[in-house]
Amino acid sequence: MRITRLVAAVGAVAMALTVAACGGDDDAGGSGSGATGIVGKAESGKLVIGVKADQPGLGLQTGGTYAGFDVEIGKIIAKGLGVADSGIEWKTTVSANREPYIQQGQVDLVVATYTINDERKKVVNFGGPYYVAGQDLLVPTNSTITGPESLAGKKVCSVSGSTPAKRIQTDYKDAKLQQFDSYSKCVTALAGGQVDAVTTDDIILAGYAAQEQYAGKFKVVGKPFSEEPYGIGLKKDDTAGCNKINDILKAAAADGSYKKAWDDTLGKSGKPAPELDAAKLTNCS
């Protein structure tokens, strides 16, 4: 999911205040070894990680547990920091509250379909990207739609006010846009035949395609027409923690745990595991 400028700006204000109030001295419950930020926090054996709760395949709350690719990435990071699965407290975040949650220290990390962009970089730090998503189309298996060019006259669904919806409006004017407030509703409309396609990040669409009740009904077209690098959000001043996360991601790509995380979750959609590009892990500030 993407953010809106608005939220980023709200975050910026919040950040300015936090910094002013705390003088940038941020000891997130470190246990005395002198390490600060998430590295210090991890020494206590506990981490709070923010994930989505309603995004199948990425972060989905089923009962008391969370499951999905983002959740698996969270576990890999925690493990690399020396925190066992049992020491992780999962917290539901939504697109609107990711920055405030990080800044207020309500969560230590955010792994929640969090696109890295310059506006957000002003208020939080990003480890990763651990995945590069792109806007794509989800269509019924027998659909003739082959990409954004063949959308003319077709009904496309997205979340109102989101970046994907905006892109359809400006770049593909011939498509008819139906907007709802959640992707679940778009997918329901797609299943009912009221719309011809759903558009947002390919990885989110793959999550729906992989869901049991839609098995075999939908396919992701596979021609992404934007680039959305997903990052792991943490506090702005925690550069050490950010670099540590990138090291952990590199190690995970090398030892196969990254591929396993994919195969266990979104791999079920039939999409092959992506390669983690270590050269791109340069967002820490």
Place this chain on the structure above:
Amino acid sequence: MTTDAVLYDHPGPRAKARNRILTVAFGVLLLALLYWIYRKFDEKGQWAGALWEPFTESSTWTDYILPGLWHTLEAAAVGAVLSLVFGVIFAVGRLSDHWWIRWPAGAVVEFFRAVPLLLMMFFIFFGVPYLTEEPMSIFWAVVIGLTLYNGSVLAEAFRAGVRAVPAGQSEAAYAIGMRKGQVMGHILIPQAARAMLPVIVSQLVVLVKDTALGYIISYNELLQLGVNNVAANFGNVVQAAIVAAVIYIIVNSILTAFAGWLSRRTRRSGKAPRATGRGVVMGATDPGMGGGGGATTTL
């Protein structure tokens, strides 16, 4: 009040026959409509067991629906208490003898009654942080929105209630030497509150329904957890919405029944100022909005 019996005589043989025909005709029509809806739902597979099954499992209730309902009621309860406080303060403000209290109070009440709650909540959540330079919690964004809107409506209800108290009462109170505050606190407000109890309770029904708007700024209430999150898991958004609607109807029917009981009780006791036809009295004193009963509903 038995309006029905007043309007027409006890039916004679011809009227009885006509009523019977109407009953049968309308009944058949209604059943046909219901059957059509049933068939259409069936055609689209909406009765499929897999879609309804999640609601027979206790985990669906304990993980999504009940916490959602709890958050809905929590926001509604806090919002209700604050709305009442807001309502009393601004009602008194609008009845003040000083123009510099009366006018601002009036402006605030009129403004918040006229702005859609959806816009209000959106602004409180996204806009207010710019002014206060502090992040706004979702819960308080919902509660403040509910308070400003419903509190303003209640302020008008209280004001109409105070005006409905016969003038002789406050005159008598002044005559025995009570001060303005005492007249308001001991004589007018208690009677106004009692007279307006049904209106107040039906405004609370509105408030419960209004919490549903919280999901637009992603407050974890019944629609967010019970419909969006359940549907994300089981792909049954229509079924989840039906269950949520039934829950709302039950909760609000209980409140409405309570309002009805209260209004019968206050009427019987005869303690409340009994203006015949509350609608007329309120309509005359309150510009536009404070109609009888649930008519003040918005959003």
Place this chain on the structure above:
Amino acid sequence: MDVFSDPLNREVYLTGFLWILKLTLAGGVGALVLGVLLAAMRVSPVPVLRAFGTAWVNIFRNTPLTLIIFFCYFGLFSTLGVSFSDDIDLNNFWLGVTGLSVYTAAFVCEAIRSGINTVPAGQAEAARAIGMTFRQTLTMIILPQAGRAVIAPLGSIIIALCKNATIVGTIGLMESSNAMKELINANGDAVVPIFLVFAGTFAIVLIPTGYAFGWLANRLAVKR
């Protein structure tokens, strides 16, 4: 107010309120017609009609409008196949009008019923005593008086309807709340002026409307 000097933004604002206006007008007409029918059912001598009216009021008055609008799309359109137009916006508009009408009709019905209640029972009894029929009693004695008593609550219902029209945005119509969201998203630095313009538009139109209905109700009130 730089935001509104851009003609594109002005258009977003204007289309938003144009939808609200259309929704209010169409929804208002629908709600009035339905509401009068329902009220007639609720005071009729036929038990089935009375029960139907009561059920309607209890169901629709107690469900959040958000859900009703949702059912209009996913129940009425998606499942029952009721389609108004091939154009997405127009179809959503009429689905929204349907939702607003059935919801608001419940309140209109109750307002009319309590209006009928304001007419003293003695008047209807007197009318019957001089041999007037049900229809005559209703049209010549009850309704003219009830109509006046109903003006004030009807006014508040219409105003509420206008504000409720923003909820049709949840099925994707670019009405004022979605328009405001869009402008805020694109102009994060001007949140406050944008809100004041949108909220102000509602206030400027609805506050005088409220007073007008109050004045009218006062003028036409039956003096007893």
